[in-house]
Amino acid sequence: MAIEFGRDICGELSSAExxxxxxxxxxxxYASGTISGLLTRRYHGLLVAAxxxxxxxxxxxxxxxxxxxxxxxxxxxxxNRWASGLVEPQGYRxxxxxxxxxxxxVWRFACADALLEKRVxxxxxxxxxxxxYALLRATQPLTLSLKALVNYRDYHGDTRADAWQxxxxxIEEGLCMTAFPGAVPFYLLxxxxxxxxxxxxxxxxxxxxxxxxxxxxxxxxxxxATFDTILTPGESLTLVASTDANASLNGTGALEAKHDRxxxxxxxxxxxxxxxxxxxxxxxxxxxxxxxxxxxxxTVADDPEGKTIVxxxxxxxxxxxxxxxxxxxxxxxxxxxxxxxxxxxxFARYVDRGMLPNRFPDTGEIPEYNTVDATLWYFEAxxxxxxxxxxDDLLRELFPILADIIDWHRRGTRYNIHLDANDGLxxxxxxxVQLTWMDAKVGDWVVTPRIGKPVEVNVLWYNALRVMATxxxxxxxxxxxxxxxxxxTQTHFSRFWNPALGYCxxxxxxxxxxxxxxxxxxxxxxxxxKATSSPLLTAEQxxxxxxxxxxxxxxxHGLRSLxxxxxxxxxxxxxxxxxxxxxxxxxxxxxxxxxxxxQAHLRVYRNPTQALELLEPMANHLVACGVGSLSEIFDGxxxxxxxxxxxxxxxxxxVLNAWVAIARYF
Numbered sequence: 001m002a003i004e005f006g007r008d009i010c011g012e013l014s015s016a017e018x019x020x021x022x023x024x025x026x027x028x029x030y031a032s033g034t035i036s037g038l039l040t041r042r043y044h045g046l047l048v049a050a051x052x053x054x055x056x057x058x059x060x061x062x063x064x065x066x067x068x069x070x071x072x073x074x075x076x077x078x079x080n081r082w083a084s085g086l087v088e089p090q091g092y093r094x095x096x097x098x099x100x101x102x103x104x105x106v107w108r109f110a111c112a113d114a115l116l117e118k119r120v121x122x123x124x125x126x127x128x129x130x131x132x133y134a135l136l137r138a139t140q141p142l143t144l145s146l147k148a149l150v151n152y153r154d155y156h157g158d159t160r161a162d163a164w165q166x167x168x169x170x171i172e173e174g175l176c177m178t179a180f181p182g183a184v185p186f187y188l189l190x191x192x193x194x195x196x197x198x199x200x201x202x203x204x205x206x207x208x209x210x211x212x213x214x215x216x217x218x219x220x221x222x223x224x225a226t227f228d229t230i231l232t233p234g235e236s237l238t239l240v241a242s243t244d245a246n247a248s249l250n251g252t253g254a255l256e257a258k259h260d261r262x263x264x265x266x267x268x269x270x271x272x273x274x275x276x277x278x279x280x281x282x283x284x285x286x287x288x289x290x291x292x293x294x295x296x297x298x299t300v301a302d303d304p305e306g307k308t309i310v311x312x313x314x315x316x317x318x319x320x321x322x323x324x325x326x327x328x329x330x331x332x333x334x335x336x337x338x339x340x341x342x343x344x345x346x347f348a349r350y351v352d353r354g355m356l357p358n359r360f361p362d363t364g365e366i367p368e369y370n371t372v373d374a375t376l377w378y379f380e381a382x383x384x385x386x387x388x389x390x391x392d393d394l395l396r397e398l399f400p401i402l403a404d405i406i407d408w409h410r411r412g413t414r415y416n417i418h419l420d421a422n423d424g425l426x427x428x429x430x431x432x433v434q435l436t437w438m439d440a441k442v443g444d445w446v447v448t449p450r451i452g453k454p455v456e457v458n459v460l461w462y463n464a465l466r467v468m469a470t471x472x473x474x475x476x477x478x479x480x481x482x483x484x485x486x487x488x489t490q491t492h493f494s495r496f497w498n499p500a501l502g503y504c505x506x507x508x509x510x511x512x513x514x515x516x517x518x519x520x521x522x523x524x525x526x527x528x529x530k531a532t533s534s535p536l537l538t539a540e541q542x543x544x545x546x547x548x549x550x551x552x553x554x555x556x557h558g559l560r561s562l563x564x565x566x567x568x569x570x571x572x573x574x575x576x577x578x579x580x581x582x583x584x585x586x587x588x589x590x591x592x593x594x595x596x597x598x599q600a601h602l603r604v605y606r607n608p609t610q611a612l613e614l615l616e617p618m619a620n621h622l623v624a625c626g627v628g629s630l631s632e633i634f635d636g637x638x639x640x641x642x643x644x645x646x647x648x649x650x651x652x653x654x655v656l657n658a659w660v661a662i663a664r665y666f
Contacts, residue, residue: 354408
């Protein structure tokens with residue numbers, strides 16, 4: 001599908017600043033901004049480098065303030081909102097068109113009869129951003145001036161100018177910036193005719209989205225230099241921002257390499273996707289390219305080619321739960337099983353006391369293991385990988401680790417995670433710790449503690465046991481114990497069913513008894529295990545769950561995390577961290593849950609046409625927020641405005657997974 005906007009969107013500031021673009025480099029770094037050119041988040045920048053890949057993200061090049069001089073008239077091409085509220089300059093008024101060329105954002109500026117085109121992309125595997133300007137049309141030369149505004153801070157932070165003076169040293173074809181002694185130097189390289197160091201501060205940038213999020217909404221950036229050149233039709237100016245002093249200035253070659261890679265990704269997809277009616281919708285092709293943005297390198301001691309998945313942009317790193325859930329959709333559905341294999345092997349190295357890490361801290365400290373479900377989702381990811389590849393070598397390599405995980409859960413591991421021998425169900429939780437995907441915590445307040453026996457955790461536990469029995473047979477190991485525990489779990493899972501309400505309890509045996517809140521977690525009891533020979537629920541119960549979730553939780557772009565009928569329901573996500581996290585899983589819509597709902601709907605109703613219709617609103621969302629990708633969350637109340645990350649791995653993955661499931665059904 002073509003993603004493009006004309007003057008009706010580009011020239012109207014509220015519309016243009018609400019739409020954001022994103023490009024990534026495969027090692028955790030990125031460039032992102034609004035199509036208007038305004039900075040509205042602390043996370044925006046032309047080079048946010050991953051200095052300790054895939055983490056250590058650091059803002060280096062914030063933006064370029066561009067001005068064109070044509071026929072003795074100045075045309076501002078950039079835009080800034082200042083602390084006073086003034087928007088000046090207003091370069092979006094010159095914008096004739098914005099579109100995506102693959103994942104590369106492209107702007108066209110009309111200055112009288114001159115037409116100037118701008119592109120931004122990153123080099124794969126390198127903290128290197130290319131910004132290229134090409135003069136497509138003109139009747140006389142055009143002078144282009146770029147003011148480079150730089151920084152050096154953690155991407156979660158903000159900067160005040162104070163007395164800080166960054167070192168700016170001329171080098172061949174550019175400048176070397178050193179923020180302070182010991183900082184990683186970075187470079188601005190260009191084929192500009194004149195490069196003039198400036199060394200002054202621009203103070204008081206207004207960050208409107210940060211204000212909405214209840215955070216500091218002011219920022220200062222350092223004007224390092226101005227790049228000037230004169231262009232005639234057919235000529236281009238390239239500026240490269242990089243941590244690599246030897247980064248190539250060959251913008252044409254770098255752009256072709258970018259397009260070649262995206263053609264390869266679409267080729268793998270087209271060669272491996274299910275046939276359906278012979279073609280995939282254009283918007284699904286878009287998601288295949290979006291999927292690649294989340295796959296990044298994570299080097300481990302004995303595997304320099306290790307891979308992982310960034311959970312979302314702009315602010316998430318790689319999380320164990322998100323990685324395991326997103327892996328099938330981002331890699332297997334897109335025809336890239338070798339990436340899935342690398343991710344599975346990478347995470348196996350971090351298993352400790354039968355648990356996968358919940359997250360890797362930005363500062364590179366010891367991984368955090370506060371999750372009960374990430375490890376269980378890992379079993380499903382391996383099952384999906386093996387179903388696609390029959391890779392017995394990897395199965396034999398991972399089987400001892402999987403067996404040890406089951407043993408730890410049987411005898412008990414961190415956070416009171418243990419098997420209840422009385423009913424075969426898995427118990428998890430202790431005061432002050434959040435362990436399930438509903439993991440919001442503010443200070444000492446765990447918003448949704450879900451201590452006890454959460455429904456989806458026990459679905460995943462049962463699924464893991466059935467998977468292990470199958471794997472044990474395959475590698476010639478004893479499987480009886482796995483089947484015996486699974487049978488016990490299956491028998492007692494009926495405790496979750498609440499016949500009076502017509503759906504499953506969300507948590508059993510909690511500190512205050514059973515929690516019968518209507519939440520979407522029970523949907524996994526409909527779609528797992530994938531083999532339908534040993535379901536946890538009857539066909540009638542499965543249908544009742546889909547209907548209950550459809551009536552109370554389903555929206556166009558995902559499922560509410562809590563029924564609006566609940567007294568704890570919150571339909572708006574916004575405000576300071578306390579307010580936002582208080583609503584995060586108390587009614588906020590989650591995009592990733594649309595995939596499981598669609599698959600559950602397909603299993604129950606066996607109507608692929610209706611299932612496909614449920615997915616189609618996501619096509620419209622591709623042009624509404626993070627252009628070319630899908631958001632993390634949405635308000636629970638209409639009109640369900642997008643919130644949170646503008647590009648979320650498991651949202652993209654689960655929509656792709658659901659589409660593939662439907663296509664295979666036809």
